[in-house]
Each structure stands twice: as structure tokens, then as C-alpha cells.
Amino acid sequence: MAGTIDSTLMEVRDVSKLFGSSQGLLDTLLGREPQPVRAVDGVSLSVEEGEVLGIAGESGCGKTTLGKMLVKLLNPTEGDVEFDGMDVTDLSAAEQREFRQRVQMIFQDPFESLNPRMTVEDAVAEPLQINDIGEDYYERRDRVIEVLEDVGLAPAEPYLRSFPHELSGGERQRVAIARALVVDPDFVVADEPVSMLDVSIRASVLNLMQDLREEYDLTYVFISHDLSLIRYMCDRTAIMYLGDVVEIGDTDDIVTDPKHPYTEALFDAVPVIDPDAERDRANVTGEVPSPRDPPTGCKFHPRCPSVIPPDDWTGSQDAFRRCLQFKLGIQRETLGPTDIPEDEESDDVEEEVDALLRHGLVLDVPEPHRIDPEELSEGVPVEALDLPAAVESALRDAARDVLTDGDYDSARDRLADRIESVCETEIPDLREAEDRTLACHLYGSSGGDR
Ligand SMILES: Nc1ncnc2c1ncn2[C@@H]1O[C@H](COP(=O)(O)OP(=O)(O)OP(=O)(O)O)[C@@H](O)[C@H]1O
Numbered sequence: 001m002a003g004t005i006d007s008t009l010m011e012v013r014d015v016s017k018l019f020g021s022s023q024g025l026l027d028t029l030l031g032r033e034p035q036p037v038r039a040v041d042g043v044s045l046s047v048e049e050g051e052v053l054g055i056a057g058e059s060g061c062g063k064t065t066l067g068k069m070l071v072k073l074l075n076p077t078e079g080d081v082e083f084d085g086m087d088v089t090d091l092s093a094a095e096q097r098e099f100r101q102r103v104q105m106i107f108q109d110p111f112e113s114l115n116p117r118m119t120v121e122d123a124v125a126e127p128l129q130i131n132d133i134g135e136d137y138y139e140r141r142d143r144v145i146e147v148l149e150d151v152g153l154a155p156a157e158p159y160l161r162s163f164p165h166e167l168s169g170g171e172r173q174r175v176a177i178a179r180a181l182v183v184d185p186d187f188v189v190a191d192e193p194v195s196m197l198d199v200s201i202r203a204s205v206l207n208l209m210q211d212l213r214e215e216y217d218l219t220y221v222f223i224s225h226d227l228s229l230i231r232y233m234c235d236r237t238a239i240m241y242l243g244d245v246v247e248i249g250d251t252d253d254i255v256t257d258p259k260h261p262y263t264e265a266l267f268d269a270v271p272v273i274d275p276d277a278e279r280d281r282a283n284v285t286g287e288v289p290s291p292r293d294p295p296t297g298c299k300f301h302p303r304c305p306s307v308i309p310p311d312d313w314t315g316s317q318d319a320f321r322r323c324l325q326f327k328l329g330i331q332r333e334t335l336g337p338t339d340i341p342e343d344e345e346s347d348d349v350e351e352e353v354d355a356l357l358r359h360g361l362v363l364d365v366p367e368p369h370r371i372d373p374e375e376l377s378e379g380v381p382v383e384a385l386d387l388p389a390a391v392e393s394a395l396r397d398a399a400r401d402v403l404t405d406g407d408y409d410s411a412r413d414r415l416a417d418r419i420e421s422v423c424e425t426e427i428p429d430l431r432e433a434e435d436r437t438l439a440c441h442l443y444g445s446s447g448g449d450r
Contacts, residue, residue, distance in 0.1 A: 009187055009219050010047040010070060015079030016040055016243075017065050035292045039065040041243035042079070044430065047187070052213070052220040054234030054251060056227060056266070058288055061240040063223045067189045070221060071105045083187070101131045104185040108192035110176035114164045120175050121160040124148065127183045143182060150215065151178045152208055170201040174208070181216055191223045206233060227267060231255050239263045242291055242299040249436025259433070260440050261306045283369040285325060298441065301423035302328050305369070308421050308441055318371070319385040320419070322361040323395065327415040330398055333408050335360050349404060356399040357382045394418040 018036040040062040047053045047070075055063045068074040069081060072088055081088040083103060086095050107113050114123050124144045127133075134140035148156035151174040164172055173193065180188060190209065194202040206229065213220060222233050230237055231251060238248040239260065247260040258264040265284045284303040289295055295302050302325070309320035329335025335356070344355040358379030367373050371380065382392060398411035422441050433443035 007049050008046045009049045009084055010221075011080075011082045012046075012066075012070070012076075013044050013080045013082075015043050015066070015069060015076045015081060017062075017069060017074060018077045037291045038243050038294065039291060040069070040076075041291075041294075043240075043243075043245050044079075045238055045245060045248060047219060047221060049219055050217070051235045052222055052233055054230040054237035055221060055223045055240060056225065056230045056237055057240035058266070059225060060288060060291070062243040062291075063225075063240055064191055066240070067105065067191050067221060067223050070187075071103050071189050072099065073105065097131070101133075101183045102186045104180035104183070104188050106173075106177055106180050106188060106190040106193050108195055110169075110172040110196075111164065113176045113179060114172065116164050118163075119160065120148070120162050120164075120167075123164075123175065124178050124182050127179060131183050133183060144178075147178045147182045148175075150181070150212065151175075152204075153178070169197050170205060173197060173205055177205075177208070177212070181212065184216065186217070187219045187221075189221045189223065192225070193222075194229070195224070195226065202229075209233070227255075239266065242288065242294050244299060244439065245430060246300065246439050247436060248430075253435055259436065259438055259443065260300075261304045261442070262300045265303075265305070283365050285364050295424070297422070297424040297426055298428050298439070301421060304423065305365075306442055307423050310420060310422070314388045315386055315391070318363075319387055320421070322363055322380070322385060323387065323391060323419045324421060324424070325363065326357075326360045326395060326398075327419045329360060330402065330408060330411045330415060336402055336406075349400060352403050353396055353399045354382070355379070356403060357395055360399070361385065361395075391418055 016038060017040040019039055020034070020036055043062075043066060045053075055066060057063055065074060069076050072081075072091075075089060083099060086099065088099065091099055105113075118126070121141070121144055124147060125140045128140045128143060134143060144160070145156040148154070148159055153159050153171065153174055159167075159171075159175070164175070167175065173196075177193075193209065194205050197205060209220070210233070212218060220233075222230070224230050224233075234251045236249065237251045237254050238245045239254070239262065240246070241262045247254065247258070247263045254263060255267070258267050268283065283305040286303050289299070289302070298304070301307050305321070306317075307321055307324060309315075309317055313320055326335065337352075337356075339359045340352060340355045341359070344351075346352050346355070358381060361380050361382065362375055363370070364376065370376070371384065372378070382395075387395070394414045398414045401407040401411040401414070426441070428439040428441050430437055430439040431443075433440075
């Protein structure tokens, strides 16, 4: 969608949202410090008038939380949100009224915004009453009819007395859109607006949103985990991972030439069309970690296929990645004797050390990215990795500590400095690189310690 991009309408600076920082009963009983979830972690971005800005990323990366802060359904724990020159975190009563009219949100589930006991007419007229728009009932009713027809519910009259449960999913979402637009807003956050709709009607609702953009002169923030929708709808796109924005740029550039390894992985992982075929998986390891205890440095580094070895690393990047994963397994105490298959167990410690290295250095990535297709079951012989001698001996010592005494502290110490990446020790700044904004050490970022 081409838009006229003039000036910044919404701007967020270093915005964070923490949930659950109060101490629960279990924390109190165990004498633990409460661990808040950093759902959004220091995000800065701007939305230009007339554009559609996409926010994409896997489930749980903070998209909805960020969207809710834009419309003031949530207040940020830290940072500023500015809408058309107004400080959204500190609105006067008059500004509050203006903001409530000019900024609206459309939710994934229309039931969230529609009261099941209200007729369509009452639901769509309610924002007019709240915002004191329209002289009387008749004027408001005319406006309700007009907006229902704008969203494709024409003729509108038969819909007026209907209740949400009497409508189809698509009709319900159109009513929710009408309710957002009835007050003639400037800025709309649409959070997964079609993901609960039948696939066959998604396109019509998306096309409607595009038409309404022209007709109502709207600026949209379009939130979706579905990259094909992002590609279809958005002028620019911000990619989020674990509460951070890792890359922002023109959608076309991001789609055709993703720069951040996470963005690249997201596009690699777009499911294949054939439902019987296996879902494509990107060359990343593991699952998204918990935002209660995110990795240090770049939060993506434990999964990243391009994690950066130190300058003095003499082995291959692939070997470094494997060693780093081994180190993480030791750090988290998830790697240990149970990783040795039964038929490789032995009374000889050195044989067990070999076996733990063989299985601990495997990368759980899709077959095309493995050095040997059998790697996952057979393990990978250490010799095949051609590791620097000092590193191999540190890995062996660490494996021995774990296997003989369960001594993870000692194993951790042995590997701490020997296998270390800038991606693990420094937070990459979000900075201009090439033709977009990126937070990645591959693109010359210098960050702070974490
Ligand atoms: N009210 C809340 N209390 C505690 N944690 C929350 C709350 N809301 C969100 N979270 C947590 O914050 C993180 C970000 O959630 P959010 O819903 O913003 O992500 P998302 O990218 O929109 O994901 P999804 O597409 O699944 O909605 C998640 O770990 C979620 O569990």
C-alpha cells in the first residue's frame, strides 16, 4: 500500500512494560526475588502519518503489549509515548478526550470489543455517546448506518437490531471495525485483525481495511505473526524478538533481503503450502526462551546461526556455534549424563566424556544444515569439528566434571572465557545499518554490557 508519508504521528522512546513484578506467595515462601516478565524491553520507533507500520514476530514477543501501550490500554513501566505532540503517559483531561477519539484499536477477537448483550446499533453508537459526538439519537443513528455501510454491512438496517452471536465471524469483525471507526479516528492499531476469521474471508476484510485507510485518512499499526499478511498490508515493518525490536525497514526490503539473522529465520520458517509436508524450519536451534529470564547480550544469540566467534577463534564458525551451545547446556545444567544414549554408556570415564561431547556438540537444526544427516542420532565426532586444542581440552574437562562429580560450577568456570561471543556479552544497539535500522553485532553495533 503506497502512502503519503509526511510527519511522525506516533513516537515511542525506550518504552518497556514489565508484568508481575509484585512478589507472589511462592516467591515469598521461597524467599525469592520476584522475576518480572519484560514483555517489551526498551523499544523506540515512530509511525509516520498515513503509513501502515507492521509489527511482526513469533507469539509472545510483545507485539500486543506494545500495541496496547500505543493506544493507552496499558501504561508503560518506563519510557515515553508521544501522539501528535501529546505526551500519552500524561494527558490532561482535554487531551485524554481528544486521544480517546483519535486513537482506536481493533482486536483479534471481535468478542473482546463487542458486548454480547448489546445490539449492533448500540455497540457502534456507544463510542459516539462516550465522546459526545452527534446532536441527538437520530444523528447518531445516521452515523451508525453510514459507518456500517462503509464497512460493507449494507444495507445496514437489518443489522441494527442484531446481536453479535447472530452474525458470522466476518460480520462481527466488520462491526468491531465500524465501532473503531465511527468516531472518525486518525490512528488505528489492528492486532491480528483477521487471524480468527475463516481463511476464505480474510482477504475481503484486509481489502476493506485498505479501502478504509484511504476513505478515513488512517494511519495503521498492523500487528501480525503472519508474514504474508505483513507483506500484503504494510509499508514498513518492525520485527520483534523477546520484547526487543531487532530490525525495522521498508517491508519490501525486509522481505527480499532480511538482514538480522532472526528476521532471516522468520522468513525461512514460513510454513510450506502443502499441509502434509513437514513445516519448514530455519537454521536456528531451540525454542524462544522465557522473557522472565532472557539470555544476556543479544537475546537471540543462543539460537543464532551467525553468532560471532571471538577474534582469536581459529576454528570454523559452525564449530564455535556448537561449542557455545555446549556451554549453554552446562550453564543451564540441561546437558549431562542423560544425554548419553544407553548403548554408549561405559565404566570408562574417558569413553563417557567422548560420548557426551559427541552428543552435546550436535546442533538440533533441520537436516540441510547438519554436517551429517545422521548427526542427530549418531552424534558428531569431536575430531570432525577441528576445534582449537585448548577449547577441546576445556570441553573435555567440563564434561568430566559433570560426569564424575556433577560439578557444574567447575564445568561452567572452565568454559566461561574460553568460549565467549560478543553476542553474549554486549547488548547490540538499534542503529542505522545499510538501508534500515538493526540491532545486531554483525552490522558493526557497539553495545553495553549486560
Ligand atoms: N497481563 C500480563 N501479565 C503477565 N504477563 C503478561 C501479560 N500480558 C502479556 N504477558 C507476557 O508478556 C509477553 C508478551 O506478550 P504479548 O501478548 O505482548 O506477545 P505477542 O507477541 O502479542 O504474542 P501473541 O501473538 O501470542 O499475543 C508474553 O510472555 C506474555 O506471557
